[in-house]
Amino acid sequence: xxxxxxxxxxxxxxxxxxxxNIPPAPCCLYQAQSKPAETFEQYWQSxxxxxxxxxxxxGEQPKGCWKCFHExxxxxxxxxxxxxxxxxxxxxxxxxxxPDNPIQVKMLAGATCNLxxxxxxxxxxxxxxxxxxxxxxxxxxxxxxxxxxxxxxRNNAQHIAYIDLMGGEPLYHKKLIALLKFLVDSNNxxxxxxxxxxxxxxxxxxxxxxxxxxxxxVSIFSLDGVGTVHEYIRPGSEWQTIIDNMVSxxxxxxxxxxxxxxxxxxxxxxxxxxxxxxxxxxxxxTQMCLVHDPIELHPKQLPIELRDQVHPKYKKFLENKTYPAxxxxxxxxxxxxxxxxxxxxxxxxxxxxxxxxxxxxxEKVQEFVNNx
Numbered sequence: 001x002x003x004x005x006x007x008x009x010x011x012x013x014x015x016x017x018x019x020x021n022i023p024p025a026p027c028c029l030y031q032a033q034s035k036p037a038e039t040f041e042q043y044w045q046s047x048x049x050x051x052x053x054x055x056x057x058x059g060e061q062p063k064g065c066w067k068c069f070h071e072x073x074x075x076x077x078x079x080x081x082x083x084x085x086x087x088x089x090x091x092x093x094x095x096x097x098x099p100d101n102p103i104q105v106k107m108l109a110g111a112t113c114n115l116x117x118x119x120x121x122x123x124x125x126x127x128x129x130x131x132x133x134x135x136x137x138x139x140x141x142x143x144x145x146x147x148x149x150x151x152x153x154r155n156n157a158q159h160i161a162y163i164d165l166m167g168g169e170p171l172y173h174k175k176l177i178a179l180l181k182f183l184v185d186s187n188n189x190x191x192x193x194x195x196x197x198x199x200x201x202x203x204x205x206x207x208x209x210x211x212x213x214x215x216x217x218v219s220i221f222s223l224d225g226v227g228t229v230h231e232y233i234r235p236g237s238e239w240q241t242i243i244d245n246m247v248s249x250x251x252x253x254x255x256x257x258x259x260x261x262x263x264x265x266x267x268x269x270x271x272x273x274x275x276x277x278x279x280x281x282x283x284x285x286t287q288m289c290l291v292h293d294p295i296e297l298h299p300k301q302l303p304i305e306l307r308d309q310v311h312p313k314y315k316k317f318l319e320n321k322t323y324p325a326x327x328x329x330x331x332x333x334x335x336x337x338x339x340x341x342x343x344x345x346x347x348x349x350x351x352x353x354x355x356x357x358x359x360x361x362x363e364k365v366q367e368f369v370n371n372x
Contacts, residue, residue, distance in 0.1 A: 004069075006056060006084060007095075008026040008104075009053050010091065011091055011094055012103075012104040012106075013102040013105045014104075024044075029065075031063075032048065039148070040105075040148065040149070044102060057095065068080040091103070101156055107164065108146040108167075109172075109175070110142070110167070111142030111168045112126050112145075112169070113168040114169050115201070117199075117234045118234070118266060118297070119266060121139070123139065125168060126168065127236075135335050142168075150175065154179070154182060157186060157188040158188060162192070162194075163192060163193075164197075165194060166197055167198075169198065169199055170196060170197070181210065189215070193214065193216040193217070194216070196220065198220070199221075200223075201242060201245075211252075211254075211255060212252060212254065216254050218258065220260045220286060221260070223242070224266070224267045225270045225273065225274055226270070228343050229273070229344060232338065232342075233266050235336050246283070258284050258286045259284070260286045260287070260289065263288050263290050263299055265297050265298065266340075268310055268317060269309050270344065296325050297328065297329075299314070300318050301324065302325065309346065
């Protein structure tokens with residue numbers, strides 16, 4: 001079998017997780033090469049996606065899939081490789097037929113969320129949107145519940161094997177809960193695997209009873225640190241409530257519980273603690289997310305005084321500093337009435353201006369050394 005194949009164009013309806021205005025695609029990384037289809041049905045039979053399938057079968061690399069092939073060319077594991085390892089063998093028959101229906105659909109539940117995580121953005125979290133308005137930071141409007149995907153799932157439930165549930169917080173949206181109930185009541189849940197990304201705060205008995213009806217549930221808990229570190233980064237979260245919910249779900253045979261951190265300037269020093277906690281409690285840490293927006297919280301913005309404390313495993317995320325982190329952190333601390341130094345004492349460092357001056361000096365020294 002050739003090394004350009006990806007199973008997703010043969011089985012998947014997806015779109016970028018930031019907006020329901022983005023047209024359908026085989027995955028969130030795909031870049032359309034022509035006028036994109038407006039509906040799921042148009043996309044599935046479109047010339048472009050049919051061509052992508054044909055190119056892959058002939059050993060070619062479709063242009064719209066360049067991100068994965070680039071990752072692989074520099075020695076990184078791509079989404080294509082990750083997905084193929086779990087689903088290619090199971091769905092090989094789709095490669096040799098023109099599939100009538102996708103069996104995997106991403107369901108975007110909108111930006112409605114019960115938390116206002118510091119490293120999130122306003123159009124992905126309704127509460128972050130309000131915080132940004134309060135501190136005078138511009139924000140796009142929160143994206144809405146994907147009604148098109150909801151209707152597609154209801155009308156084609158008998159063909160669907162996988163549904164990816166994304167938010168906001170998926171379990172905070174009544175329409176999403178209604179969709180899960182529909183799948184259970186219509187006797188379709190027993191052949192569907194759910195991938196649920198959640199902050200872990202809203203897993204009540206009603207939710208558990210619904211999840212138990214599905215063939216399999218892969219619950220992905222967003223954890224960014226241990227204890228007070230996590231609670232600081234995600235205002236409104238309660239560490240013990242989340243852990244109790246993880247422990248409870250793990251008792252059910254059809255539910256897997258994974259951990260997915262979002263790497264930011266706020267937690268890059270504390271990720272080894274989370275690694276150890278996951279190891280000690282037998283939780284698998286899945287592929288990490290990396291903060292790109294707000295840019296001030298990208299790991300590369302870590303003040304120079306703290307960089308030597310970063311574990312070697314995570315130094316690759318530091319890159320080159322461009323924006324000061326502390327100004328934005330202090331804005332959020334003022335809004336919430338918190339202090340990062342209480343949650344993470346290592347942040348008891350110099351003033352923002354001094355840090356930035358030091359960094360400029362550091363960069364000049366590095367430039368001189370490199371030139372020499």
